[in-house]
Amino acid sequence: MDIDKKEMARDVLALGSWVFYVLVIGRALIKPYRPFVDQLVIAAFVLVVIGFFISKVDWYVARGLVLAVFTILFYEDAVYSGFAVVASVLLIVSSKYVGTDLRKILFGVVVGTIAVFAGYYGVLLY
Secondary structure: OOOOHHHHHHHHHHHHOHHHHHHHHHHHHHOOOHHHHHHHHHHHHHHHHHHHHOOOOOHHHHHHHHHHHHHHHHHOOHHHHHHHHHHHHHHHHHHHHOOOOHHHHHHHHHHHHHHHHHHHHHHHOO
16 A cells, blocks of 8 residues: 555645534534533634634644644543644644645644634633
8 A cells, every 4th residue: 555645644634624623513512512612613713703814824723723622621531632632743744744834834823722712711701
């Protein structure tokens, strides 16, 4: 079996796609896990709003960071946390591997961090 590294990197980037983001929300709505869903929705809203003003952002990294942080907080499990951290690092490495500018990746981390804070503290307001 021949492993195509670029294809694998793109597969890892899919962890930060809107499709995967909505899939995580959809799964959380089944129970429902309201605070978790609310955090993700608030963070997504912040990502969309920021997207209107800033274009040079790696949105896969930003969304992936949001998903990693909130799923880590939700599951509260050391093994899952390790997996999510490794997946996040791989997401950043994959983005660079497919040719994304480092500055764009760093902006993705910053924007993702802003969205995490907004989602985390936004839920605490009500």
